[in-house]
Amino acid sequence: MISRIDLRGDALARLDARQLRTVLPRAEFDVDAALGTVRPICEQVREHGAEALRDLGERFDHVRPTQLRVPAEVLASALRDLPSDVRSALEESIRRARLVHEDQRRVDTVTQVVPGGVVIERHVPVERVGLYVPGGRAVYPSSVVMNVVPAQVAGVGSLAVASPPQADNTGAYAGYPHPTILAACELLGVDEVYTVGGAQAIAMFAYGAREDDGTVVCEPVNLVTGPGNIYVAAAKRLLQGVIGIDAEAGPTEIAILADDSADAQYVAADLISQAEHDPLAASVLVTDSPELADAVETALQERVSRTKHEIRVKEALSGAQSGIVLVDDVEAGVRVVDAYGAEHLEIQTRDAAEVAAGIRNAGAIFVGDYAPVSLGDYAAGSNHVLPTGGCACHSAGLSVQSFLRGIHVVDYTREALADVAATVVTLANSEDLPAHGQAVTARFGDALP
Incomplete structure (x- = not known):
């Protein structure tokens, strides 16, 4: 139902950040x-x-x-x-x-x-x-x-x-x-x-x-x-x-970074919850535990057959945008999820809060066993309008700041302008924009004060 990508051994070490992004699952969204x-x-x-x-x-x-x-x-x-x-x-x-x-x-x-x-x-x-x-x-x-x-x-x-x-x-x-x-x-x-x-x-x-x-x-x-x-x-x-x-919001996505301490039933339920959105929805598990990967696959088989939108979920989980990524350790997993830049990132590992603190690229991070993405969708208090398609490496989710514009108001006295006039004129002349400097000197009889 869900594919695997093996990045253990030297497979991950051979990839730079750009190459790693190309081998990870991602929905086609042209x-x-x-x-x-x-x-x-x-x-x-x-x-x-x-x-x-x-x-x-x-x-x-x-x-x-x-x-x-x-x-x-x-x-x-x-x-x-x-x-x-x-x-x-x-x-x-x-x-x-x-x-x-x-x-x-x-x-x-x-x-x-x-x-x-x-x-x-x-x-x-x-x-x-x-x-x-x-x-x-x-x-x-x-x-x-x-x-x-x-x-x-x-x-x-x-x-x-x-x-x-x-x-x-x-x-x-x-x-x-x-x-x-x-x-x-x-x-x-x-x-x-x-x-x-x-x-x-x-x-x-x-x-x-x-x-x-x-x-x-x-x-x-x-x-x-x-x-x-x-x-x-x-x-x-x-x-x-x-x-x-x-x-430009694309198909929704979840990445879960988990080790052998994670509960396979929780992981499977969370992967399914995102796949329920759309056949293009991405559900990705990154883990250093083959045993957890096997247990999650088994749990998926059991749970998908019982979900209301079974056909849609199966299509999403079996699509090229979803998969299980095997890594050597949690540190390698952090590198993978940072390259992926998920809209939603769950951390289900030992010391989950510490691991989460090391993540740089994610729309929102959900820490531990009791913070599923669906909590953020509805009632965590956080915003669920988040960057998709890897855009979390440069963009943030919707917030109050999204609706505000910062305007600089510059208020200088004559004395303060006189103090910096030579600096402005020098820089203006260095850029071959002498009229910029003259806009300052005009206030002082067309000469430096």
């Missing part, structure tokens, strides 16, 4: 190939606005929305209809997420460089943000929480959510996103919600949308965040520059 598909979609939205969004909803989601913005009464109804246990669970998820994200708030810093010369760094929230919530094989109210909470904590003044209409919706929710997503928006106080999915949602956020008579349906945003499929990722890439983006 965003460039999808650009040709999404470019005309985005152009259609840019040119034809709301009518294009309806046409594209009918084409891709098999729903032609009459109202692109979900009415307030539908949002309120969704929250009233939400089962009480789900509401309580969402409220607890929100509470924990707020605790963590409120501790990420930044304060302005004031640095006195010289007497009379001050540089202030102000942290200013993005004015308007579009939050994308996918709605394909599963329903993701948790993604509403993970996108909205840090944006609200950052102080973003205008939030809009887009999620695809669900063809199976009936009654009051016909033509709209899944009611649990609508309920999560209402619970969080987000009243601007659009029944638009896929690449067209990203284009709507980038360009805005109007009716043929000029009525504004959706104003453009400054930043788009949230996960999605390959077409959402391609639209983000295409429109970056028109909008800011958080990341």
